[in-house]
Amino acid sequence: MAGNPVDTYVGSRVKLRRTLLGMSQEKLGVALGLTFQQVQKYERGANRIGASRLYRLAQVLDVPIGYFFDGYDESRPPPGLSALAEEAGLFEHDHLARRETIDMMRAYYSITDAGVRRRMIDLVRSVGSAMVPVPDK
Numbered sequence: 001m002a003g004n005p006v007d008t009y010v011g012s013r014v015k016l017r018r019t020l021l022g023m024s025q026e027k028l029g030v031a032l033g034l035t036f037q038q039v040q041k042y043e044r045g046a047n048r049i050g051a052s053r054l055y056r057l058a059q060v061l062d063v064p065i066g067y068f069f070d071g072y073d074e075s076r077p078p079p080g081l082s083a084l085a086e087e088a089g090l091f092e093h094d095h096l097a098r099r100e101t102i103d104m105m106r107a108y109y110s111i112t113d114a115g116v117r118r119r120m121i122d123l124v125r126s127v128g129s130a131m132v133p134v135p136d137k
Contacts, residue, residue, distance in 0.1 A: 008045030010054070010068045015043040017061045019102055031060045 018028050025036040025043070032039070032053070041047040049057065058065045111117050 004045075004048075005074070006072065007048050009072050010049060011043045011045040013068045013070070014039075014049070014057060014061070017063055017067065018043075020105060021061065022106060023061075028060065032056055 018025070025039040028034075029036045029039045038047070042049050042053075054065060054068065058067070061067075108117060108120060111120065
């Protein structure tokens with residue numbers, strides 16, 4: 001059973017960041033002095049993350065504390081979760097929940113040359129625009 005919407009959202013952000021870093025629940029647990037089962041409960045929102053633990057999570061995951069709340073909108077109830085989103089701990093409509101997006105982001109940020117990264121973006125945009133059907137005249 002999930003906790004309140006804020007806890008669930010914060011947990012999904014923990015899981016997103018951990019996944020983007022390629023870190024296992026076990027490795028995160030070791031860094032926090034927890035079991036991977038405890039990390040799972042945090043990521044599902046079943047257990048509330050206390051202030052000191054949230055501070056430590058921010059350090060380990062190398063993000064500001066505000067990262068865990070970015071994009072939260074209490075006026076909108078969270079949509080249903082898809083199978084992939086369930087695995088990633090994210091909402092179905094979120095393209096960041098897709099495994100291919102996470103793989104692409106990891107590969108992109110592994111490129112150390114900023115110029116090469118810019119050219120990769122140009123390439124992807126070019127391929128994407130070539131895929132858009134041209135209307136018949």
